[in-house]
Amino acid sequence: MTTTPHNAPEHCPGTNSEDAGKADACAGCPNQQVCASGEPAAPDPDLLVVKERLAAVKNKVLVLSGKGGVGKSTVSAMLGRALALDDSKEVGILDIDICGPSQPRVMGAAEEKVHSSGAGWSPVYVSDNLAVMSIGFLLNSADDAVIWRGPKKNGMIKQFLRDVDWGALDYLVVDTPPGTSDEHLSIVQYLSAAPPVAAVVVTTPQEVALLDVRKEITFCKKVNIPIIGIVENMTTFVCPKCKTETAIFPATTGGGTKLALDTGVPLLGRLPLDPRVAQACDEGTNLLTQEPDAAITQAYKDIAKKIMAFYEGQSQDTT
Amino acid sequence: MTAVARDLEDIVEECPADSREAGRAGVCQECPGKELCLSQGSQADPEQHVINTRLGAIRHKVLVLSGKGGVGKSTMAVLLAQMLAAEGQRVGLLDVDVCGPSIPHLLGVEDQPVLDSQWGWQPAVSPLGKIKTLSVGSLLSSQSQAVVWKGPRKTALIRRMIKDTMWGRLDTLVVDTPPGTSDEHLTIVRLLATTRPSGAVVLTSPQRLAAGVVSREIRFCQKMNIPVLGIIENMSGFCCPCCSEVSEVFPGGAGAHLAEKYQVPLLGTLPLHLGLAEAGVSSAWRDSPVAEAVMDVVAKIKEKL
Numbered sequence: 343m344t345t346t347p348h349n350a351p352e353h354c355p356g357t358n359s360e361d362a363g364k365a366d367a368c369a370g371c372p373n374q375q376v377c378a379s380g381e382p383a384a385p386d387p388d389l390l391v392v393k394e395r396l397a398a399v400k401n402k403v404l405v406l407s408g409k410g411g412v413g414k415s416t417v418s419a420m421l422g423r424a425l426a427l428d429d430s431k432e433v434g435i436l437d438i439d440i441c442g443p444s445q446p447r448v449m450g451a452a453e454e455k456v457h458s459s460g461a462g463w464s465p466v467y468v469s470d471n472l473a474v475m476s477i478g479f480l481l482n483s484a485d486d487a488v489i490w491r492g493p494k495k496n497g498m499i500k501q502f503l504r505d506v507d508w509g510a511l512d513y514l515v516v517d518t519p520p521g522t523s524d525e526h527l528s529i530v531q532y533l534s535a536a537p538p539v540a541a542v543v544v545t546t547p548q549e550v551a552l553l554d555v556r557k558e559i560t561f562c563k564k565v566n567i568p569i570i571g572i573v574e575n576m577t578t579f580v581c582p583k584c585k586t587e588t589a590i591f592p593a594t595t596g597g598g599t600k601l602a603l604d605t606g607v608p609l610l611g612r613l614p615l616d617p618r619v620a621q622a623c624d625e626g627t628n629l630l631t632q633e634p635d636a637a638i639t640q641a642y643k644d645i646a647k648k649i650m651a652f653y654e655g656q657s658q659d660t661t
Numbered sequence: 662m663t664a665v666a667r668d669l670e671d672i673v674e675e676c677p678a679d680s681r682e683a684g685r686a687g688v689c690q691e692c693p694g695k696e697l698c699l700s701q702g703s704q705a706d707p708e709q710h711v712i713n714t715r716l717g718a719i720r721h722k723v724l725v726l727s728g729k730g731g732v733g734k735s736t737m738a739v740l741l742a743q744m745l746a747a748e749g750q751r752v753g754l755l756d757v758d759v760c761g762p763s764i765p766h767l768l769g770v771e772d773q774p775v776l777d778s779q780w781g782w783q784p785a786v787s788p789l790g791k792i793k794t795l796s797v798g799s800l801l802s803s804q805s806q807a808v809v810w811k812g813p814r815k816t817a818l819i820r821r822m823i824k825d826t827m828w829g830r831l832d833t834l835v836v837d838t839p840p841g842t843s844d845e846h847l848t849i850v851r852l853l854a855t856t857r858p859s860g861a862v863v864l865t866s867p868q869r870l871a872a873g874v875v876s877r878e879i880r881f882c883q884k885m886n887i888p889v890l891g892i893i894e895n896m897s898g899f900c901c902p903c904c905s906e907v908s909e910v911f912p913g914g915a916g917a918h919l920a921e922k923y924q925v926p927l928l929g930t931l932p933l934h935l936g937l938a939e940a941g942v943s944s945a946w947r948d949s950p951v952a953e954a955v956m957d958v959v960a961k962i963k964e965k966l
Contacts, residue, residue, distance in 0.1 A: 408761055410840040411731010411866070441841035442728055442874040485876030487884060489676065491844045492812025520730040520840050521760035522809045550735070553798075554761035556805040564807065579899060583906040590899060590910070590933050620911045624869040 392503045393535045395462075398510040399434070401653040402539040404529065404567065408558030409551040410520035412544050413575040413613075415444035416623050418517035421542070422449075423630050424646035426472040431512040434465060436502060437476035438529055439519035440488055440495045446478035450626025454479055462507035475506050492524030499528045513649075520554070522561040530565045538656050540568045542610065542649065546576045547589065547597035559605050570652045571610035573645060574598025579615040590615060611645040613638065709855065712824050716856040719753070721833040721966045724849065724861040724887065728878030730840035732866045733895040735763040736937055738837035741862070742768075744959040746790040750832040753784065753793040755822060757849050758839035759808055759815045762798030775799045781827040793831070795822050812844035819848045833966070840874075842881040850885045859966050860888035862928070865915050866896045872915035879923050890965045891928035892920050893958055899933040900950075907932075929958035 355361040355368070362368075363378025396402075405418040418435060426433040437445035446452045446466075454466040456479045465473035477488065477498060490498075508514065516533075519525055533539040541562050545555040555572075562569050574597060578587040593599075602609035616638045622629040630639050676688065706712065716722070725738040738754060746752040756764035765771045768787035775795065776783045784793040797808055797818060810818075828834065836858075839845055850858070861882050865875040875892075882889050894916025898907045910933060920927035931937070931954055936946030946952060 409731065410761070411729065415870075441843055442730075442877065444870055444874065447870055447873055485873075485880050487842050487877040487880040489842045489847060489881055489884065491847060492815075495843065522807050523760050523815065524811050524844075527809065527811065546731075550763050550766060551731075553763065553766055557760070557807040560805050560807040561809050564809065579908070579910060581901040581904060581906055582908055584901060584904040586901060586903040588899075588902060588935075590935065592935060615910055617908065617910050617912060620868055620870075620913075624913055 388500055388504055389532065389535050392500070392532045395504060395506075396508075396514075396533075396536040399508055399514045399536070400512050400538075402514045402516065402533050402536070403570070403649060404516045404518060404533070404539060404541040405544060406518050406526070406541050406558050406562070407520055407544045408522060408554035408556075408561075409545065412546045412551055412555075414520070414544050415439070415448055415517050416619060417542070417544050417573055417575065417613075418515050419445065419448040419623065420619075420630065420642045421646055421649065422472060422474075422513075422515045423628050424642045425513045425515070425650070426469065427630065427643070427646075429471060431471060432510060433472050434508050434511045434514045435472070435474045435517065436506075436514060437474070437478065437517045438499050438502065438525050439517060440477050440490060440498055440525065442519060443476045443478035443481075444623075445474050445476045445517055447626055448623045449474050450628075451479070452626065456480055458505075459507070462505045465506055465508060473508065473511075475502055496524050496528040499525060500532065503532050513653075522557055526561065527565075530567060534566070538653060540570045540652065540656075542570050542573060542645075543607070544573045544575055545598050545601065546591045547574060547593035548591040549595045551591070552595060552597070552601055555601065556605070559601075559607060569607045570649055571608040572598050572602050572605075573610050574612045576615045577612045587614075608648075610648050611641050613641050706820075706851075708824055712820075712852055713855055715823055715826070715828060716853065719828060719831045719834045719856075722836065722853055722856070722858040723833060723890070723962070723966070724836045724838060724853075724858055725864065726838050726846070726861045726878050726882070727840060727864040727875055728842060728881070729865065729871045729874040732864045732871060732875075733931075733937070734840075734864050735767055735837050737862065737864055737893060737895070738835050739764070739767045740955055741959055741962060742792045742794075742833075742835045743790045744956065745833050745835075745963070746792050751830060752790070753795075753828050753831045753834040754787075754837065755834060756794070756796035756798065756837045757819050757822065757845045758837060759797045759810060759818060759845060761839060762796040764794055764796045764837055765798035768792060768794050770794060770799060773799065778827065781825045782821075783827055793828060795826055815844050816848045819845060820852060823852050842877060846881065850887060858887055860890040862890050862962060863892050863919075863925075865892060865894055865919060867894055867909070867911045867913040867915050867930075869913045869915055869918075871911075872913070872919055875915070875919060876922070879919065879925070889923070889925045890962060891926035892916055893928050894930040896933045897930040902935075926961070928961045929954060931955065931958065 355365045363374050368374045405414050407414050422435040449468045451466050457464045465475040467473050545551050579590050725734045727734050742752050742754045756762050770785040773785040784795040865871050899910045900907050934951040
């Protein structure tokens, strides 16, 4: 894991490097004296605060991809809704896509704002047992551009984890932006302090997506985040007129199925392209309750069951 | 509404982002990122003259942006580069998506290493149109290697991809970007600042959800003084190969909505087509009805350069 402090300048050699505090880039850095003195860096005090805050949050699910536009936000929202179908479970959705926050719209809460109290920031409740937090709720207008470099985004993510009062949750689903960068390193660093945390990796069938998703799987292995499985989205489109199934994003190199085999990660499910899903996301409605008998509803419920089974297995291993 | 949320709204709206004001403006005083901005990157680049020399030899620079992932930025960048090259232009395609570089695959240069020379890095040359291209993908030892870099390292690499690369004389440099409005976008815009990009082509899918994110990208362009050449709505309808029924896979009409809202041209709407998913390496789309739509969009972009 990288050791560049959040307030380091460009070209920081890293706090563990031999040049720490002595390189040209160190001039002017607030940490220069500490680094040059050779004393070990103090652990981030916020890590402990986050750990305490998340103590009552049982299972954390990171929804990752690497590739953009494969349906991370859609899958995060649908999985959150699927897990919350059980009234006895408390579920939260945390949207850490700072530049492109989708959850407020997808969850039908685009006009909501965040309130704070002595206990911290209250997430937005979209139903009795399903709460959401996103930078989208904190922005004035729907098209404010959040033009922040990595360290500032990390600061926001830390603030979400430190200040949001989730209460006791059974599941926290974390929607991430595409890539393997600041936000991902940040969330992994903080959530690893409060296990269990595991990842669901979303892909679409074509090679251009798999290229990025393989990297995301490598990233998870590198940072020791167990992967619950792969979800292959947008597999086929069924023509509403003649019912012919077409693979719009052809799996020329074996798609999610082959990826699962190659990486040893389970395939959790394959989801077809159903325009009703895109529409529900645009309108912020719950497709699972609107179309309880649709194949896509069952597919999401199956994936949710596998995720629940994964965490039950984990807690049995540790007891 | 709480004090916390209200402060943040103002901070985001008035944030001077990456300009010389970063960390110094009135609104910065309450911003948790103030120290960061003050310690970083608002000074002039010491090697700006080298960057200017490289960029001075390139006539047009076109950014392909979206904000939203998966709407076809890389595909469009490749199509644009190929069609301009087919007309005899000297074309380069720079891929600044450091985490998810798609261009080497789409341009068929996955096996070409990037060579160093006394004049700088030599970009790969795509066999699919004699296009010079550079991507972090070409610098990795394996395609599954993950580039897990924080902002400053990504910034440093992108800077080298301009400053230390032998692009030579080009008519057009197309720049493919990752989703978002962050390090990569700020960096490339700063690098191009003194030699002015010709403008940005903004991609969206029809969904209103995409429009929400793409709006932010358009606002980014406005804030950074990048002319928006126009909007392309991609994945707009699917024509069933069996019965030719056209279905709206992603309903919404976002392209027209954004064009109207921000008073920028709608360059065209492109349908979902099997061949386009692997555009570049596959030329299957060229013999289909979608080819005309693609050529029309490229012609409109050319007019604006």
